């Protein structure tokens with residue numbers, strides 16, 4: 118039975134250009150710029166200095182803060198700078214710039230013992246040391262999700278394989294080509310979180326991935342593959358939990374408050390790979406797509422590779438009108454191609470003018486289409502209007518902070534009102550006041 122959630126939209130999915138293209142390893146670039154913040158939480162401090170020689174997989178940044186994750190070098194070579202560099206989040210972040218010596222000289226690796234020989238604490242510590250963070254775009258340090266606060270009882274790990282954003286096919290290829298790692302990674306996460314049940318939610322437009330994971334998980338009765346309707350934002354955590362487990366996350370609460378740890382399927386694969394090989398999180402798969410791309414594809418790239426290097430490697434047919442990190446619904450438009458791929462970069466879209474046309478906003482015609490599609494059952498038109506008028510208390514009363522910024526309301530608005538953008542402003546104002 119195909120499961121889903123209330124509300125949502127059906128944008129053109131535009132995955133045909135890359136969904137059948139196998140993962141290709143991109144040649145490493147001459148230089149990588151590795152941001153010391155690739156996660157939600159505290160920035161890492163550099164552990165190396167300009168002039169140092171570093172090995173591939175060597176830890177180059179860490180923090181003692183509980184919500185953080187170390188970063189590692191994705192090449193061997195010489196540190197040429199530690200400086201502010203553009204980041205996919207739109208700001209600049211202190212980054213370690215390394216000139217690649219193309220030796221790929223790896224730091225001494227320590228593969229983990231078998232899963233049966235590891236305790237939950239050891240698994241969580243190994244996941245932290247490998248620098249694993251949410252690879253679906255969120256970037257929350259994975260180890261921190263596995264240690265719930267006192268009084269919270271977890272009973273399930275849910276892997277997100279929905280990949281509902283148009284264009285992106287990264288998770289699809291990871292599930293199809295590395296299904297054994299995805300299932301092993303899920304088992305590791307289940308043991309680390311001390312839960313008995315594991316789920317993988319996948320939209321039914323990826324039947325080959327569903328079959329591959331069902332075959333891989335057939336010997337584990339505690340793991341269930343859940344077929345999901347093709348609908349945006351099926352991959353948003355709250356909607357995924359609702360669809361797969363029928364649990365509602367209350368306003369202001371997190372998935373862990375309904376007993377669930379949600380991780381992306383690529384995160385699970387990265388956990389498995391780091392435990393099997395000892396290689397930390399230094400590369401990831403990204404979808405490169407959009408009408409401007411000469412050769413779209415799914416690329417395995419080193420963390421710290423700049424978007425400019427990737428665009429040059431795959432070739433451009435035309436100058437991108439808009440360059441997006443992530444998908445077109447929740448991704449962020451880039452002001453520079455000098456930003457580097459982080460552990461949570463799921464794709465790069467080089468969109469042509471006809472794919473990314475800016476539309477002139479009109480006046481609200483009270484059609485309520487935005488209300489119909491909101492997966493959080495909000496009234497986007499009211500919240501946005503209050504935000505626009507600076508009435509943030511009223512926006513808060515109408516549940517602005519529950520908005521997941523999915524963009525569905527903006528997408529359906531017939532008069533092109535930038536509802537999500539107004540609500541996002543309200544949220545940042547409300548959070549700033551709370552702080």
Ligand code: SF4
Pocket residue numbers: 490491492493494495496497519520521522523524525526527536537540
């Ligand atoms: S109000 Fe927020 S959650 Fe609701 S549709 Fe708009 S962006 Fe999505």
Ligand code: SF4
Pocket residue numbers: 480481482483484485486487488497498529530531532533534536
């Ligand atoms: S969809 Fe647009 S026009 Fe319709 S009620 Fe919402 S804001 Fe107004």
